[in-house]
Amino acid sequence: MVKERTKDLEEINRKLLMDLEYAREMQCSFLPSIMPTDIALSFHSFYLPAERLSGDFYNIIELDKNNIAIYIGDVAGHGVSAAMLTVFAHQNMKHLTESKSVKIISPPNHIMKNIYKSFNETRFNEETYIVMLYGIYNIKNKRFTYSSAGINVPPLIVKKTGEIMELDTQGHAIFKLGKFFSPIFENKVVQLEQGDKMLFYTDGLVEIETTSGDRYRNYFYKTIKENYFLKASDFSDTIIKDFYDHIGDEKKLKDDVTFLLIEIQ
Numbered sequence: 001m002v003k004e005r006t007k008d009l010e011e012i013n014r015k016l017l018m019d020l021e022y023a024r025e026m027q028c029s030f031l032p033s034i035m036p037t038d039i040a041l042s043f044h045s046f047y048l049p050a051e052r053l054s055g056d057f058y059n060i061i062e063l064d065k066n067n068i069a070i071y072i073g074d075v076a077g078h079g080v081s082a083a084m085l086t087v088f089a090h091q092n093m094k095h096l097t098e099s100k101s102v103k104i105i106s107p108p109n110h111i112m113k114n115i116y117k118s119f120n121e122t123r124f125n126e127e128t129y130i131v132m133l134y135g136i137y138n139i140k141n142k143r144f145t146y147s148s149a150g151i152n153v154p155p156l157i158v159k160k161t162g163e164i165m166e167l168d169t170q171g172h173a174i175f176k177l178g179k180f181f182s183p184i185f186e187n188k189v190v191q192l193e194q195g196d197k198m199l200f201y202t203d204g205l206v207e208i209e210t211t212s213g214d215r216y217r218n219y220f221y222k223t224i225k226e227n228y229f230l231k232a233s234d235f236s237d238t239i240i241k242d243f244y245d246h247i248g249d250e251k252k253l254k255d256d257v258t259f260l261l262i263e264i265q
Contacts, residue, residue, distance in 0.1 A: 032060050040139045041068065042265055044236035048257040055082030056202045056258040057089055057132075061097050063105050066139050069097050072200040072260055073132025073151070081128070089130060092118050108134045108147035112174075112185040115149070120178025129175040133167075133200070142192045142264060147185045149174050153203045160195030162228045164221070197232065198262045199224070204255035210246040219246050232263035 032045070043060060058072040071093060075085035096111050106114075111134050119130065133155065135146025150173030154166035167190065172183035192198070206217035223242045227235055239259070247253075 032058075040265055041137070042232040042263040044232055044261040046236065046240055046257070046259050048253065050204070050253040050256050054256040054258075055086060056204065056256040057086040058200070058258060058260050059090065059093065060260075061093075063097060063136065067105055068137045068139065069134070070137060070198075070200070070260070070262070071132060071134040072155075072202065072258065073130055073149075074202045074204075074256070075130050076128050081125075085124065085128060085130060088119070088122065088124075089115070089132065093134070105136065107187055108136060108145055109185040109187045112147045112149045112171075116172075116174050116183065116185075117178065119174050120176055124176065126176045129173050131173045133169060137192075137198075137262075142194075143189055144192060144198065145187055145189050147171065147187050149185065153201060153206060155201070156199040156224070157190060157192070158197040158199060158224060158228050160193065160228075162225065164224060164228075165190075192264050194264050196264045197228075197235065198264075199259065200262075201259035202256060204253070204257040205243070205259055207255065208247055208253065208257065211248040212246075216243065216246055232261055235263075236261045 032043075045058065047054070047056070047058075049056070055075045056073070057075075059070075061069040063069050073086075073089055075082045075089070092115055093111070096106065096114055112132075115130075115132075129150075131150040131152050133146055133148045133151040135144050137144045146167070148167075148169040148171035150171050151169045154169045157165040157167065159165065168188055171185060206215065206220050208216050210216050210219065219242060220239070223239055227238045230238060239261075243257075
Protein backbone atom coordinates (compact mmCIF):
# COMPACT_ATOMS: atom_id res chain seq x y z
CA MET A 1 0.00 0.00 0.00
CA VAL A 2 2.87 2.36 0.79
CA LYS A 3 4.46 1.64 -2.59
CA GLU A 4 1.17 2.21 -4.40
CA ARG A 5 0.53 5.45 -2.52
CA THR A 6 4.06 6.65 -3.23
CA LYS A 7 3.59 5.90 -6.91
CA ASP A 8 0.32 7.86 -6.96
CA LEU A 9 1.98 10.84 -5.28
CA GLU A 10 4.87 10.73 -7.73
CA GLU A 11 2.43 10.78 -10.64
CA ILE A 12 0.51 13.72 -9.13
CA ASN A 13 3.77 15.58 -8.59
CA ARG A 14 4.87 14.87 -12.18
CA LYS A 15 1.62 16.31 -13.54
CA LEU A 16 1.90 19.37 -11.32
CA LEU A 17 5.44 20.02 -12.53
CA MET A 18 4.30 19.62 -16.14
CA ASP A 19 1.49 22.11 -15.55
CA LEU A 20 3.91 24.57 -13.94
CA GLU A 21 6.31 24.22 -16.85
CA TYR A 22 3.48 24.84 -19.31
CA ALA A 23 2.41 27.90 -17.30
CA ARG A 24 6.02 29.11 -17.31
CA GLU A 25 6.18 28.83 -21.11
CA MET A 26 2.93 30.76 -21.41
CA GLN A 27 4.20 33.48 -19.08
CA CYS A 28 7.48 33.78 -20.97
CA SER A 29 5.55 34.12 -24.22
CA PHE A 30 4.38 37.55 -23.01
CA LEU A 31 7.98 38.75 -22.78
CA PRO A 32 9.77 40.07 -25.88
CA SER A 33 11.58 37.04 -27.27
CA ILE A 34 13.69 39.16 -29.61
CA MET A 35 14.75 42.67 -28.74
CA PRO A 36 13.82 45.31 -31.35
CA THR A 37 16.64 46.23 -33.72
CA ASP A 38 15.70 49.84 -34.34
CA ILE A 39 18.69 51.96 -35.38
CA ALA A 40 17.73 54.65 -32.86
CA LEU A 41 17.83 52.36 -29.80
CA SER A 42 19.68 49.32 -28.51
CA PHE A 43 17.83 46.93 -26.15
CA HIS A 44 19.19 44.29 -23.77
CA SER A 45 17.42 42.42 -20.99
CA PHE A 46 18.00 39.91 -18.19
CA TYR A 47 15.22 37.83 -16.62
CA LEU A 48 15.73 35.36 -13.77
CA PRO A 49 12.64 33.99 -11.93
CA ALA A 50 13.07 32.89 -8.32
CA GLU A 51 10.70 29.99 -9.01
CA ARG A 52 9.30 28.38 -12.13
CA LEU A 53 6.85 31.28 -12.35
CA SER A 54 7.67 34.94 -11.90
CA GLY A 55 6.10 38.08 -10.50
CA ASP A 56 8.19 40.39 -12.71
CA PHE A 57 7.08 41.59 -16.12
CA TYR A 58 8.28 43.95 -18.84
CA ASN A 59 7.80 44.67 -22.51
CA ILE A 60 8.70 46.96 -25.38
CA ILE A 61 6.00 48.01 -27.85
CA GLU A 62 6.40 50.01 -31.04
CA LEU A 63 3.45 52.44 -31.01
CA ASP A 64 4.41 54.06 -34.31
CA LYS A 65 7.60 54.89 -36.20
CA ASN A 66 8.53 57.61 -33.70
CA ASN A 67 7.28 56.31 -30.34
CA ILE A 68 8.37 53.27 -28.35
CA ALA A 69 6.44 52.19 -25.25
CA ILE A 70 8.40 50.61 -22.40
CA TYR A 71 7.06 49.15 -19.18
CA ILE A 72 8.37 47.13 -16.28
CA GLY A 73 6.64 45.97 -13.12
CA ASP A 74 6.49 43.69 -10.13
CA VAL A 75 3.48 42.12 -8.43
CA ALA A 76 2.84 41.00 -4.87
CA GLY A 77 4.60 37.70 -4.14
CA HIS A 78 5.84 35.17 -6.68
CA GLY A 79 4.85 31.76 -7.95
CA VAL A 80 1.45 30.87 -9.40
CA SER A 81 -0.60 33.71 -7.88
CA ALA A 82 1.95 36.32 -8.93
CA ALA A 83 2.11 34.86 -12.43
CA MET A 84 -1.63 35.36 -12.85
CA LEU A 85 -1.20 39.04 -11.97
CA THR A 86 1.53 39.43 -14.60
CA VAL A 87 -0.79 37.94 -17.21
CA PHE A 88 -3.43 40.49 -16.22
CA ALA A 89 -0.89 43.30 -16.57
CA HIS A 90 0.37 42.14 -19.96
CA GLN A 91 -3.09 41.63 -21.41
CA ASN A 92 -4.31 45.03 -20.25
CA MET A 93 -1.19 46.80 -21.49
CA LYS A 94 -1.56 45.11 -24.86
CA HIS A 95 -5.20 46.18 -25.10
CA LEU A 96 -4.47 49.77 -24.10
CA THR A 97 -1.39 50.31 -26.26
CA GLU A 98 -2.04 48.22 -29.37
CA SER A 99 -5.70 48.99 -30.07
CA LYS A 100 -6.01 49.64 -33.81
CA SER A 101 -9.14 51.70 -33.24
CA VAL A 102 -7.18 54.30 -31.27
CA LYS A 103 -5.04 56.53 -33.47
CA ILE A 104 -4.01 58.96 -30.75
CA ILE A 105 -1.29 57.70 -28.41
CA SER A 106 -2.50 57.85 -24.82
CA PRO A 107 -0.14 59.55 -22.37
CA PRO A 108 1.41 57.28 -19.73
CA ASN A 109 -0.67 58.60 -16.83
CA HIS A 110 -3.89 57.73 -18.70
CA ILE A 111 -2.61 54.18 -19.20
CA MET A 112 -1.87 53.86 -15.48
CA LYS A 113 -5.31 55.23 -14.61
CA ASN A 114 -6.96 52.63 -16.87
CA ILE A 115 -4.88 49.79 -15.41
CA TYR A 116 -5.92 50.88 -11.91
CA LYS A 117 -9.58 50.95 -12.96
CA SER A 118 -9.39 47.52 -14.62
CA PHE A 119 -7.58 46.02 -11.64
CA ASN A 120 -10.32 47.17 -9.30
CA GLU A 121 -12.92 45.48 -11.52
CA THR A 122 -11.25 42.09 -11.08
CA ARG A 123 -11.88 39.53 -8.36
CA PHE A 124 -8.25 39.33 -7.28
CA ASN A 125 -7.58 39.07 -3.56
CA GLU A 126 -7.71 42.38 -1.68
CA GLU A 127 -4.09 41.94 -0.60
CA THR A 128 -2.73 41.78 -4.13
CA TYR A 129 -1.14 44.79 -5.82
CA ILE A 130 1.06 45.81 -8.72
CA VAL A 131 3.90 48.32 -8.88
CA MET A 132 5.04 49.38 -12.32
CA LEU A 133 6.35 52.12 -14.55
CA TYR A 134 5.15 52.88 -18.07
CA GLY A 135 6.78 55.33 -20.43
CA ILE A 136 7.04 56.40 -24.06
CA TYR A 137 10.33 57.25 -25.72
CA ASN A 138 10.10 59.63 -28.68
CA ILE A 139 12.82 58.91 -31.20
CA LYS A 140 12.71 62.38 -32.80
CA ASN A 141 13.09 64.57 -29.72
CA LYS A 142 14.79 61.94 -27.54
CA ARG A 143 12.38 62.52 -24.67
CA PHE A 144 11.13 59.83 -22.33
CA THR A 145 7.72 60.58 -20.85
CA TYR A 146 6.69 58.24 -18.06
CA SER A 147 4.30 57.64 -15.20
CA SER A 148 5.01 55.60 -12.07
CA ALA A 149 2.49 53.37 -10.34
CA GLY A 150 4.53 52.96 -7.17
CA ILE A 151 7.54 51.25 -8.78
CA ASN A 152 9.76 50.55 -5.76
CA VAL A 153 13.19 51.00 -7.33
CA PRO A 154 14.06 54.06 -9.45
CA PRO A 155 15.15 53.46 -13.06
CA LEU A 156 18.54 54.96 -13.79
CA ILE A 157 19.69 57.31 -16.52
CA VAL A 158 23.38 56.66 -17.16
CA LYS A 159 24.62 59.72 -19.01
CA LYS A 160 27.38 59.40 -21.59
CA THR A 161 29.47 61.59 -19.25
CA GLY A 162 29.20 59.00 -16.45
CA GLU A 163 26.64 60.90 -14.40
CA ILE A 164 23.94 58.65 -12.91
CA MET A 165 20.45 60.03 -12.42
CA GLU A 166 17.57 58.35 -10.60
CA LEU A 167 14.14 58.92 -12.12
CA ASP A 168 11.48 60.37 -9.85
CA THR A 169 9.16 57.41 -9.25
CA GLN A 170 6.73 58.81 -6.70
CA GLY A 171 3.30 57.44 -7.41
CA HIS A 172 0.52 55.17 -6.20
CA ALA A 173 0.66 51.41 -6.53
CA ILE A 174 -2.20 49.64 -8.29
CA PHE A 175 -4.23 48.15 -5.45
CA LYS A 176 -7.81 47.16 -4.60
CA LEU A 177 -9.02 50.44 -3.12
CA GLY A 178 -10.99 51.75 -6.07
CA LYS A 179 -14.16 52.17 -4.00
CA PHE A 180 -12.43 54.52 -1.59
CA PHE A 181 -9.57 56.17 -3.44
CA SER A 182 -8.86 57.44 -6.95
CA PRO A 183 -5.12 58.20 -7.23
CA ILE A 184 -3.68 60.84 -9.53
CA PHE A 185 -0.96 59.49 -11.80
CA GLU A 186 1.47 62.13 -13.05
CA ASN A 187 3.51 62.36 -16.22
CA LYS A 188 7.19 63.18 -15.91
CA VAL A 189 9.66 63.92 -18.72
CA VAL A 190 13.40 63.37 -19.00
CA GLN A 191 15.52 64.64 -21.88
CA LEU A 192 18.06 62.18 -23.26
CA GLU A 193 21.01 62.42 -25.62
CA GLN A 194 22.83 60.11 -27.96
CA GLY A 195 25.02 57.76 -25.92
CA ASP A 196 22.83 57.90 -22.80
CA LYS A 197 21.46 54.67 -21.31
CA MET A 198 18.22 53.92 -19.46
CA LEU A 199 18.34 51.07 -16.97
CA PHE A 200 15.06 49.65 -15.65
CA TYR A 201 15.10 46.90 -13.02
CA THR A 202 13.10 45.28 -10.24
CA ASP A 203 14.00 45.22 -6.55
CA GLY A 204 15.02 41.56 -6.72
CA LEU A 205 18.22 42.64 -8.49
CA VAL A 206 19.48 45.01 -5.80
CA GLU A 207 17.99 43.47 -2.66
CA ILE A 208 19.49 40.00 -3.07
CA GLU A 209 22.04 38.99 -0.44
CA THR A 210 25.61 38.55 -1.68
CA THR A 211 28.21 36.01 -0.56
CA SER A 212 29.53 38.71 1.81
CA GLY A 213 26.17 38.96 3.56
CA ASP A 214 25.27 42.44 2.35
CA ARG A 215 22.97 43.58 -0.46
CA TYR A 216 23.97 43.67 -4.11
CA ARG A 217 22.78 47.29 -4.40
CA ASN A 218 26.18 48.74 -3.42
CA TYR A 219 28.05 46.66 -6.00
CA PHE A 220 25.43 47.40 -8.64
CA TYR A 221 26.02 51.15 -8.51
CA LYS A 222 29.79 50.68 -8.37
CA THR A 223 29.74 48.51 -11.49
CA ILE A 224 27.68 51.09 -13.36
CA LYS A 225 30.04 53.92 -12.40
CA GLU A 226 33.11 51.96 -13.48
CA ASN A 227 31.69 50.78 -16.81
CA TYR A 228 29.36 53.55 -17.98
CA PHE A 229 31.41 54.11 -21.16
CA LEU A 230 30.81 50.58 -22.51
CA LYS A 231 28.42 49.93 -25.36
CA ALA A 232 25.05 48.54 -24.32
CA SER A 233 25.80 44.88 -25.08
CA ASP A 234 29.10 44.90 -23.14
CA PHE A 235 27.57 47.01 -20.37
CA SER A 236 24.74 44.50 -19.94
CA ASP A 237 27.12 41.53 -19.94
CA THR A 238 29.30 43.23 -17.33
CA ILE A 239 26.36 43.78 -14.98
CA ILE A 240 25.21 40.15 -15.36
CA LYS A 241 28.71 38.79 -14.71
CA ASP A 242 29.17 41.03 -11.67
CA PHE A 243 25.76 39.96 -10.34
CA TYR A 244 26.65 36.26 -10.52
CA ASP A 245 30.12 36.92 -9.09
CA HIS A 246 28.53 38.41 -5.98
CA ILE A 247 25.56 36.13 -5.37
CA GLY A 248 27.48 32.93 -6.05
CA ASP A 249 24.46 30.64 -6.48
CA GLU A 250 21.03 31.10 -8.07
CA LYS A 251 19.56 28.96 -5.28
CA LYS A 252 19.83 32.02 -3.02
CA LEU A 253 17.16 33.82 -5.03
CA LYS A 254 14.18 34.79 -2.88
CA ASP A 255 12.73 37.22 -5.40
CA ASP A 256 12.59 37.50 -9.18
CA VAL A 257 15.39 39.43 -10.90
CA THR A 258 14.82 41.53 -14.01
CA PHE A 259 16.55 44.39 -15.76
CA LEU A 260 16.08 46.12 -19.10
CA LEU A 261 18.82 48.24 -20.64
CA ILE A 262 18.22 50.74 -23.43
CA GLU A 263 20.91 52.83 -25.13
CA ILE A 264 20.20 55.92 -27.23
CA GLN A 265 22.05 55.47 -30.50
